[in-house]
Amino acid sequence: MPLELADAPTTEGGPQDYLWTLNFGPQHPATHTTLRLILTLDGETIVKAVPDIGYLHSGFEKLGEHLDYNQYITIVDRMNYLSPVANEIGWHHVVEKLLGIEITPRCKYIRTILAELARIQDHLLNIGAAALDLGAFTAFLYAFNLRESIYDIMEQASGQRFHPSFTRVGGLASDVDDEWVRLVREFVRRFPKVHGDIRRLLNRNRIFLDRTRGIGVLTKEDAISWSVTGPIARASGVVRDLRKDEPYLAYPELEFQVVCATGGDCLARYLVRMEEMVESVRIIEAAIENLPSGPVNVDVDSKVVQPEPLATYRSIEGLIQHFELIMTNRRWQTPVDELYGATETANGELGYYIVADGSGVAYRARTRPPSFIHFAIFPLLIVGHQISDVVAVLGSLNIIAAELDR
């Protein structure tokens, strides 16, 4: 849809008639996804930027009101598709909080490993793509190559590489096997080499530094006022990480540090993401070596998880319970109440506000999408910079249009 006339700069009369308007996107290689910017330029300097979004809007939240608590993960998967499994973990974390379920230690550890793999997956692509937009092609290839091994880990666990749909209310779709553990260990072994390669390619790269240092500076006050979270806020000096502040899953038992910077520019955001990956690998390494044994799903008697297939086919209790969770008029017994819960994903605080009406389907499934909130600050960051800085700022914000528009 075209923007209102009020957004367009005045073209006649006055001191502004030398300004011109540039349409950036929605189909542009550097936007990476479908978003559009209307830039008002004075020569090459940006005077005004108006984001125009909604090209990928597909009513995910409306669908969440019609799919049950397990079915909806196939939709949340597709929000932030750089780290799909982190969305599933976030969704089921809130659903389990609603139902009052405490998941098993093994499930906590596996979910923690998956969440951290997702963080690395997201950061790798973000750093690779940001570097690619600034002309550093090699770093992108190294990053993408390492992402392949994370896809292999996801495939080994769930059978699907990209959108695993792996978590379930009260546990996981299936337990992981020894091969999965081997793949994770292999990844931990491979990671430092690739991380070092990317670091050596970019950290002292004159072109990369010149194009990111001092560009798109976000102050701490602005970060707080504009609701910014995650690595972008931490790069501006907001010391906040839900993994430490509101510990969930296995994070309280694992040692890691929160990475912060004070620069608030594109370079600081890049450096925070680079160091966060190192901390994530520390978490994965400790978690995979201390992976507890035991069941991945909560006790079948709690009536929230499906019984083992064998129990479904061979015992009447198993069959009844399978039915109870599958029939559209039965499913979970939820409290008639509502709550907000959040997890720390690669992009920031991913929150869900669930309104439950007692049935197995959410009455309202609101997502707090970090990309949506982060893209709102884009005009603030870009005004006064050159047109070539658009891609640097866009790359450092990690905007994912599917999450942006839902």
Add this chain to the structure above:
Amino acid sequence: MSYETILCTLRERLGPENVTASQFRDNYRLVVPRHLVYEALACLKERDGFDMLIDLTAVDYLHYPNARDRFGLVYCLLNTATGQRLIVKTFLNEPELTVPSVWPLWKGADWLEREVYDMFGIVFEGHPDLRRILLPEAFTAFPLRKDYPLRGRGERHNFPILTRAES
């Protein structure tokens, strides 16, 4: 600061009958009437240090069990210094679907309020640029309302098809 202190000071400010508190799991909630919501939020921001508006959303309670009001507006606040969270709710009914914008308090409310307007048709008075954000400008309905069907009202079905000859 404990939730009891926050509740007490807010009750002193707005009158005890105007603030109701409840808790579910770790969510602390305050319900204030529509005409006092801005005052309550400004007070929470200035005095109790809730400096971040984490989320702003709405719920349509049309088919909700035992609901008395049509819409609920939910403000999720966070104190970044202490990590304390608080949820402030207010209820709205047709035809008075207006509420003061909290944009002067938190800049992050800009797009969040636009999205609520886009999806529910709740108007935020004083918002600097209240346009539809995700849906096209020409869209007439508010799709997250419960009386709007999942498959739409023919928007997709009646979409004009542009042939190559016409384009």
